[in-house]
Amino acid sequence: MTKQVQQLDRVIIRFAGDSGDGMQLTGDRFTAETAEFGNDLSTLPNFPAEIRAPAGTLPGVSSFQLHFADHDILTPGDAPNVLVAMNPAALKANLGDLPRGADIIANIDEFTKRNLQKVGYDANPLENDALAEWRVHPVALTSLTVKALENFEISKKDAERAKNMFALGLLSWLYHRPVEATVKFLESKFAKKPDIAKANIAAFNAGWNYGETTEAFSVSYEIKPAKLAPGVYRNIAGNQALAYGLIAASVQAKLPLFLGSYPITPASDILHELSKHKRFDVRTFQAEDEIAGVGAALGASFGGALGVTTTSGPGVALKAETVGLAVMTELPLILVDVQRAGPSTGMPTKTEQTDLLMAMFGRNGESPVPIVAPSTPSDCFHAAIEAARIALKYRTPVMLLSDGYLANGSEPWKLPEIDDLPDISVDFATEPNGEDGKTFLPYKRDPETLARPWAVPGTPGIEHRIGGIEKADGSGNISYDPNNHDLMVRLRQAKVDGIDVPDLEVDDPAGDARVLVLGWGSTYGPIAAAVRRVRKAGGKVAQAHLRHLNPLPANTGDVLRAYDKVLLPEINLGQLALLLRARFLVDVISYNRVRGLPFKAEELAGVIQDVIDSD
Amino acid sequence: MTETLNGKGLALVPKTDAKQTLKDFKSDQEVRWCPGCGDYAILAAVQSFLPELGLRRENIVFVSGIGCSSRFPYYLNTYGFHSIHGRAPAIATGLAASRPDLSVWVITGDGDALSIGGNHLIHALRRNVNLNVLLFNNRIYGLTKGQYSPTSEVGKITKSTPMGSLDKPFNPISLAIGAEASFVGRTIDSDRKHLQSVLREAAAHRGTSLVEIYQNCNIFNDNAFEPLKDPALRDDITLRLEHGQPIVSAIKAVRRRADGTLEVVDRASVDESEIVVHDAHNPDPSLAFALSRLDEPWFAHVPIGVFRSVQRPSYDEEMAAQVDRATTERGAGRLSDLLMSGDTWRIS
CATH class of the missing domain: 3.40.50.920 (Rossmann fold)
Structure with missing residues (x-):
């Protein structure tokens, strides 16, 4: 049988299943295949905060949406053309987003009476006309997978778990994706469990072959590679790009990177990523709490490192007092806020832009802090370098406002030329700067930038004391003089106001x-x-x-x-x-x-x- | 690296050949504690002790939090960082972990270290970052003008507790030992010789050393440590801890009961062989912890000196070792390799 091949310019696919069904991995792999094929793409993972919400329930549904096209695209897409629903909950939770005529690939094995009841279906929607608006493809994903793996020496449970790879294989066939990299990926992911690796690869191939041979799918689709600007590309998510940007900033600043951080969704992946790159002279410190994370980063900055702390909204609230100390001591510091839905715990895995005013004003006293916000996942790389440039040049804490959408979303990234990255290195103070040639004035400012000298311990002749108490202009000594305070408040504001930022285009x-x-x-x-x-x-x-x-x-x-x-x-x-x-x-x-x-x-x-x- | 540095707290800090004196460590700032405050004695003791270390002055950093004692860094002509309430151990951790060439001292008080900053203190201790923590314990809040502190005795009448405080106090030594501290000592503001001897051992210790210094606040909690200072009493109730020596005061001795617990008895009534010999280096913290409990009831007898001094790798060394290992095994990082590390494709 020769199957029809139809040309499309773009497709939006959403993989949805239980949070234990491996939908994020499935989406990641489909994305990798699509990137390799050369489409432009944009992704939107969407998952519950619970690691394993009760199986089969609506709160437990995890999904991954991927938009890919033969031209450049800007978003993960509004509404899926294809929904892969691994169970009734996944169908019910996502049906509202599906436009009329969209394809639904549903795992009929999971549409049991019990699973249907869990989400309030009185009857099986695959068996009545409830889904008449859509094109439904019922596939027995679980039992087909188990059957394909019956000769493998693995448990039934392990065989069932491979059903996401069956689904991936089917979709890979449906959209003509290259498969070699996924086979290699599975071999490497399960290198220590070769039986599981083989079973997953077999399930993946079985899914592909099912599409090729069954009459359930009469059409497959081609989406030609996109015409993107020439260069070397990779797919990248915002948190990874941000971590790479911080490393690049430390390289371009010629300073060691010190990250003080406390795990928090959706920022933790930056900590995970940076901890893998110690050979860049990166030190990652998992602190006892948010306050210690930023405190250690500020301590490292005092010692001459590029101090960074990463968190989300609740963490920013806790770090506020230390950011104020950084404002007062005028030390470089980068605070990355991967914003999430608030207030309080809010919805940790969901995105929001609600921390802007906290970043602006969320500290006691007149406490200006520069703010930089990346616009796309890959822009997180450049925004991190820009935040570091400002922090170092102006000796100030800088807020970098990413969010959950950028953090977890991904897109193809044209790799920058290393030589094009800006030199953001700065000089430490090395000698007394007083008029007598002997005194060191830690708050004597650069007339142009208003930055004070960065004088790190270990430098002879400029030993000095700084702290959170108001400083006398110049000497930095403790001062309660009213006019001095007014002057210093205005100087700190003027310094931030005077930061060189490019015009709005x-x-x-x-x-x-x-x-x-x-x-x-x-x-x-x-x-x-x-x-x-x-x-x-x-x-x-x-x-x-x-x-x-x-x-x-x-x-x-x-x-x-x-x-x-x-x-x-x-x-x-x-x-x-x-x-x-x-x-x-x-x-x-x-x-x-x-x-x-x-x-x-x-x-x-x-x-x-x-x-x-x-x- | 680990083995060579054990017990050499300052091995990585550059030395100077120049002769230093107390004057070299005095800053130009006027000292502004209340007249009669115990902090003056501690400052003088530290200023006269630092030259003994022979370190380059620019490689010494004092970090403090908030409280009367936290003004300390302003009065020393070293690098200094007067930070925010309770956070000095966290800030010092970042500094010491990234700069093993510095001698980092944390100056804190009972409120700063044990109340608002309790979390940072216990975690610094368990990590064993190369810090010397001097905890000035005056058993009261001074800077906020006289509220009870986490080391005040139960029933303390203060501005915030007119009917007496209800909370059971912390014993800083017990707390530190419970938090896996590798070095724990106690000394007294008025005994300069003893204070400096404990500082000497603390400085030589690689890792976090916690030194509790009984410090008199003559305004809000005067005479809190009077029994230990009263010439008629102090030799009788002070149990001086010296490694390898029997634990005794002038008239008392520490003996082990049949059940293993410690008791303090008349020295004259026991045979020398029954007296517990101090072992600060024992990896098992039981003896040090038992000793820390001997000041109950309140000041009946008080051990001072080094309770515990054991060697284990310090956090900064291990952190540096991981950086070294990653660099040795895989080579120094190159940015272009990093960016190309995933699946890449070329569009021409």
């Missing part, structure tokens, strides 16, 4: 748009995709995206005032909008959804069009 191809859509951080992809849609439909809209939130680019006010309307989508209740209105007296139009999920391009396109259409 506006993308307005037509040149006559009257509406600007502005964003910051991880909303870049959905906003840019929405802007494309609007323009494609004939709408005129300009787009600008802020990477520096403090200080803002010098031309920000001019850009805002140049448009009749400024639309600002944020995954919070309007935190940047509050800052912009206060600062520039421009009444930006806020669009806010705080659902723990990224915006959808279609949703934003509608909002942009509404703003364009309104008077």
Whole structure:
């Protein structure tokens, strides 16, 4: 039988199953195959905070969405064209996102009476017309896998566990993915359990062959490689890119990297990644708590290292006092906040942009801190270097605001040329700087940057004491003088206000748009995709995206005032909008959804069009 | 590395040939403790002790938290970091772990170390970072003007406890031993000779040394340690701990009961062979812990000196060894290799 091959320009697949079903691994492997094939892609993992929520329940559903195309794309996609549902819970939890006509590949073995009841299905939706709107492909994934592995010396449980590889094999056939790398991956992952490795590879091949031979699937699909800019690419998730960026920053600064961190979702992967790279003179310190993590990082900075701490919102709250100490002692420090849904514990695995005002103001006293926010997973690499540049040049703590969407989402990354990375090295103080040639003034500032000297222990002749008590200008001695305090408050503010940040760039191809859509951080992809849609439909809209939130680019006010309307989508209740209105007296139009999920391009396109259409 | 450094707390800190005196370690800042405060005596003892170490002054760092004692770094002409309440052990850990060439001293008090900063203290002790922690214990909150502290006796009448405090106090020595400390000592502000002898051993110890210093707050808790200072009493109740020596005061001796616990008896009533001989180097912490409990009831008899001094690898050495091992086994990291380390593909 010759099967039909259909050409597509893009596909969105969502793998969904129980949190123990291995959906993240399945998604990762499909992503790797797709990257190798040369499509552009973007991914969105979505999983519960519970490691193993009760099996078969709605809270236990874990999913992985992948958008891939023959052209460059900006988001993991709004709505899946294909849902792989490993059980009734996975079907029920994701059905609402499926557009009419989408494909559903369902594991019928798991659609038992008991599993159906767990999620409130009175009847099996695969057997009635409940799914009539969609194209349903019932596949006995579990029993087919077990049958394929009946000659293997493994337990029935282990055989059943390989069903995700069967599903991966089937999807790999369906979309013409290259398979060699997955076989190698399985050999290496289960190197210590060769029987399991062989069984998983057999399940993977069985899935492929099932697609090839069964009549259940009459069509397979081809999505041609995307035409991306020439270069060497790899797929990368935000947390990994951020960790690489921190290492690159330490290399470019010629300083050892010291990470003080306490495990917290969704930031822990940065700690895990950095701990693997000790040969870059990286020291990772898993502290007893969030406060000790940042304290140790600041202590290392005092000693002349690039001190970094990584956390999420609850951790930032705990670190606030130490960040204030870094503001006061004017030492370099990078605080990475991988934002998650709050307040309090909130929804640890879900994304949000709700820590902006905490980053700006969440400390006692006048305590300005620069803020940098990456816009895509791979941009986390460059944003980390930029945060380090500011921290080192201006001797200040810097907040790097990533979020759960960037942290776990991935995209192909065109690797930068190492020679193009900026030199961010700075000089330590080496000798007294007082006019008498003998005194050292730890708070005598560089007239241009207002940075104070970084004088590290071990340097003779400039022994000095710093601390959290107000300093006398210049000498750094304890001072309660009212005018000195006023001066120092203003100097610390002026230093941050004077940080050199590039101008805000506006993308307005037509040149006559009257509406600007502005964003910051991880909303870049959905906003840019929405802007494309609007323009494609004939709408005129300009787009600008802020990477520096403090200080803002010098031309920000001019850009805002140049448009009749400024639309600002944020995954919070309007935190940047509050800052912009206060600062520039421009009444930006806020669009806010705080659902723990990224915006959808279609949703934003509608909002942009509404703003364009309104008077 | 580990074996060679054991017991050599300052082996990696550069030495100087220049002759140093107490004056070299005095900063230009006016000392601002209350007249009569025990901190003056400790400062003078430390300033006159530091030249003895023969270290390059720029390689010495004093880190403190918040409290009266935490002003200490301002008065020493070394590098200093007056940080925030309770966090000095954490900050010092980052410094010492990344700079083994520094002699790092943490100055803290009973509130700073045992209340707000208790977590950092116990974790620094178990990790065995190369730090010397001097815990000034005055059994009261001084800087906030006189509330009870985690070492105040039960029933303490203070501004915040007009009907008496309810909490059972910490015994800092017991706490430190329980937290896997490798070096634990106790001394008294007014006994400079003893204080310096304990500092000497603490400095020589590689790893975290905790030294509790009984320090009199003459404003809010005067005479808290009076029995140990009263010439008529002190020799009778002070049990001086010296490794390898019988544990005795002028009139008392420590004996082991049949059940293994310790008791303090009249020295005259026991045979010399029955007296417990101090073994600070015993890997088993039982004796050191039992000794730490001998000050119950309150000041009936108080051991001072080094309770425990055992050798185990320090955190900073082991951290450096992992960096060395990773570099030796796989070569120094190259950024281009790192970026190319995953599955890559080329688009031309």
